[in-house]
Amino acid sequence: MQSFKKVTGVAAPLDAANIDTDAIIPKQFLKRIERTGFGQFLFYDWRYEDGKEKPDFVLNMEPFRNAPILLARKNFGCGSSREHAPWALSEFGIRVILAPSFADIFHNNCFKNGILPIVLPEDVIQFLFDQAEAQPGLKLTVDLESQTVKGHDGFEAVFEIAPYRKQLLLEGLDEIGATLRAEEKITAFEGSHKVFYPALATANSVDSNS
Amino acid sequence: MGKTLYEKILDRHLVSEERDQPSLVYIDLHLVHEVTSPQAFEGLRIQNRQVRRPDLTLATMDHSIPTRNRSLPVQDEIARKQVETLVDNCTDFGIKLYDLKSANQGIVHVIAPELGITQPGQTIVCGDSHTSTHGAFGALAFGIGTSEVEHVLATQTLKQYKSKTLAINIKGDLPRGTTAKDLILAIIGQYGHDFATGYVIEYRGDVIRNLSMEERMTVCNMSIEMGARAGLIAPDETTFDYLKGRGYAPSGSDWEAALTEWKTLHSDENAQFDLEIEFDAEKVTPQVTWGTNPGQVAGISATVPTPEELPQAQKRSAEKALQYMGLAPGTPITEIQIDKVFIGSCTNSRIEDLRKAAAIAKGRKVAERVEALVVPGSQLVKKQAEAEGLDQIFLQAGFEWREAGCSMCLGMNDDLVGPEERCASTSNRNFEGRQGKKARTHLVSPEMAAAAAIAGHFVDVRQWPAKEQEGVMV
Ligand code: SF4
Numbered sequence: 001m002q003s004f005k006k007v008t009g010v011a012a013p014l015d016a017a018n019i020d021t022d023a024i025i026p027k028q029f030l031k032r033i034e035r036t037g038f039g040q041f042l043f044y045d046w047r048y049e050d051g052k053e054k055p056d057f058v059l060n061m062e063p064f065r066n067a068p069i070l071l072a073r074k075n076f077g078c079g080s081s082r083e084h085a086p087w088a089l090s091e092f093g094i095r096v097i098l099a100p101s102f103a104d105i106f107h108n109n110c111f112k113n114g115i116l117p118i119v120l121p122e123d124v125i126q127f128l129f130d131q132a133e134a135q136p137g138l139k140l141t142v143d144l145e146s147q148t149v150k151g152h153d154g155f156e157a158v159f160e161i162a163p164y165r166k167q168l169l170l171e172g173l174d175e176i177g178a179t180l181r182a183e184e185k186i187t188a189f190e191g192s193h194k195v196f197y198p199a200l201a202t203a204n205s206v207d208s209n210s
Numbered sequence: 211m212g213k214t215l216y217e218k219i220l221d222r223h224l225v226s227e228e229r230d231q232p233s234l235v236y237i238d239l240h241l242v243h244e245v246t247s248p249q250a251f252e253g254l255r256i257q258n259r260q261v262r263r264p265d266l267t268l269a270t271m272d273h274s275i276p277t278r279n280r281s282l283p284v285q286d287e288i289a290r291k292q293v294e295t296l297v298d299n300c301t302d303f304g305i306k307l308y309d310l311k312s313a314n315q316g317i318v319h320v321i322a323p324e325l326g327i328t329q330p331g332q333t334i335v336c337g338d339s340h341t342s343t344h345g346a347f348g349a350l351a352f353g354i355g356t357s358e359v360e361h362v363l364a365t366q367t368l369k370q371y372k373s374k375t376l377a378i379n380i381k382g383d384l385p386r387g388t389t390a391k392d393l394i395l396a397i398i399g400q401y402g403h404d405f406a407t408g409y410v411i412e413y414r415g416d417v418i419r420n421l422s423m424e425e426r427m428t429v430c431n432m433s434i435e436m437g438a439r440a441g442l443i444a445p446d447e448t449t450f451d452y453l454k455g456r457g458y459a460p461s462g463s464d465w466e467a468a469l470t471e472w473k474t475l476h477s478d479e480n481a482q483f484d485l486e487i488e489f490d491a492e493k494v495t496p497q498v499t500w501g502t503n504p505g506q507v508a509g510i511s512a513t514v515p516t517p518e519e520l521p522q523a524q525k526r527s528a529e530k531a532l533q534y535m536g537l538a539p540g541t542p543i544t545e546i547q548i549d550k551v552f553i554g555s556c557t558n559s560r561i562e563d564l565r566k567a568a569a570i571a572k573g574r575k576v577a578e579r580v581e582a583l584v585v586p587g588s589q590l591v592k593k594q595a596e597a598e599g600l601d602q603i604f605l606q607a608g609f610e611w612r613e614a615g616c617s618m619c620l621g622m623n624d625d626l627v628g629p630e631e632r633c634a635s636t637s638n639r640n641f642e643g644r645q646g647k648k649a650r651t652h653l654v655s656p657e658m659a660a661a662a663a664i665a666g667h668f669v670d671v672r673q674w675p676a677k678e679q680e681g682v683m684v
Contacts, residue, residue, distance in 0.1 A: 033248035075404035080465040081339040081356035112357035196468040197458040199265035200306040
């Protein structure tokens with residue numbers, strides 16, 4: 001996985017609450033069987049009209065077209081669990097999302113894909129929206145090591161992140177590999193754990209009566 | 211101090227705990243479908259990893275498949291590729307698959323319960339947010355992303371932070387003519403679309419105890435629409451009666467052993483929840499969403515709200531939603547005309563849902579300009595409905611009767627709502643574009659959807675008794 005240390009760039013303000021993953025990547029693009037190729041479809045229905053870019057959508061405007069930071073409102077990423085949403089954001093170039101709150105599954109999915117979702121208080125987010133509107137080119141610097149977001153005129157905010165997630169991002173850790181290194185614990189657990197249904201892979205006899 | 215149901219289930223699945231790290235939690239049942247799994251299997255192949263427990267993994271096809279003619283190959287080329295990829299992956303890794311030809315195929319959250327695979331006390335995951343449905347059995351069930359799907363395939367475990375616990379104590383009785391769908395929509399409406407983020411909800415109280423298993427599934431299904439990690443209902447006699455005799459349910463001495471364990475699955479008297487709220491069921495009325503998230507909902511006798519009159523925090527999203535929905539503030543809900551009706555989805559496509567919708571449809575006709583679709587949640591539901599003659603009731607009333615799948619809930623196949631068309635839907639999400647580009651979705655119960663199909667606009671189903679009750683025989 002892509003590691004994350006520090007990012008400096010403009011923050012694109014996406015001024016709507018409850019942005020769901022259906023909006024981030026509409027379902028017609030979920031039929032691909034690859035992990036790549038989703039960036040072009042990010043926010044598809046907001047970005048394009050009849051195949052042409054909508055000039056008034058923030059990610060179609062300069063200087064936000066190549067913004068590595070997204071500034072969002074509460075409950076960002078709600079709805080469907082589709083990891084295609086962070087895949088699309090990441091491929092588009094988004095590395096950080098700043099919002100007052102995130103939906104749970106989306107938040108979790110970000111860490112698996114080298115995206116840093118940062119929760120900041122509502123008034124801090126509002127301040128950044130106001131600033132982005134007043135001076136659209138202003139840049140922010142997000143540093144994971146020191147857990148800070150820095151901007152103009154001495155703006156600085158500290159954010160929380162669970163130590164494990166911080167390490168995950170800093171090192172671009174292979175989580176599955178790490179879990180498999182502790183495999184004997186899983187095997188030991190399985191020794192005394194019971195499920196009350198017959199093995200699925202061979203359960204053809206069950207199917208014929210159901 | 212006592213433990214909550216959530217803590218009891220979690221404790222029984224802890225593989226390891228380390229300081230400053232999420233715990234490693236064992237997964238009893240992993241459900242897989244065609245849309246969120248291909249990249250996970252690909253990841254396994256790249257790393258040369260195996261599926262650790264194919265015997266605890268079940269796959270089906272539901273999201274992108276057509277619901278018309280099953281004898282034809284899937285027409286949409288990319289969807290066909292996705293379906294074929296699932297077949298290959300299940301073959302290669304030895305995973306049980308209920309494919310399009312299987313008598314057990316259906317929406318993943320419909321088939322696992324009806325086959326008796328979903329059981330109390332389990333941990334269940336699926337690359338799908340409505341995995342919360344299975345919480346109706348007192349199982350800890352939640353949606354995960356594709357990276358986590360891969361993690362579970364490879365290790366049968368997940369790294370999990372502990373969630374906070376929320377008890378929703380529901381008092382009173384559900385009024386006549388209201389349903390489990392109205393109950394959960396009313397709760398989301400009162401508390402908001404992101405109210406339960408970070409929590410596992412336990413639904414409690416007499417109302418919940420009196421719900422059938424299928425109604426409980428409707429409630430738990432929509433936990434995610436409040437942002438919750440999962441929804442739980444403690445198992446009781448209703449749960450055990452439902453499970454007994456189902457294909458995968460334990461039998462004989464195993465049943466007794468299971469029952470002994472299942473009966474311990476309830477929050478202790480002195481358990482502490484991080485948050486407890488009370489909800490009064492008596493005031494629930496048939497609900498209709500007017501906006502673009504499930505919390506933007508009103509009772510059938512209300513009017514579309516005026517954004518200026520809403521609390522400041524809700525104003526802007528209400529304005530935006532009404533613009534998308536093409537609705538004027540102050541419009542009575544009953545005057546909203548509809549073009550399409552969808553009865554289906556993992557929220558409301560089970561046999562009881564179809565019976566209730568059929569009771570309304572019986573002997574009546576779908577309004578001239580309305581296109582109405584009934585999509586059973588599984589092939590078994592379809593078969594049962596046909597045995598009861600429900601298909602004929604729907605067909606005679608002018609509804610279409612389809613094969614099992616997700617269908618118009620998310621419109622990944624060709625069951626779509628057109629631009630600016632308005633749909634009364636028994637599904638769970640009314641997001642922008644969910645049922646099709648610029649489609650306008652109103653979430654309702656199966657009864658309300660059937661009645662809207664016939665009237666051509668929303669009606670108060672409480673004033674629409676089933677034909678039998680009126681004494682009209684068809
Ligand atoms: S019916 Fe709808 S909500 Fe349920 S699993 Fe299918 S797409 Fe998801």
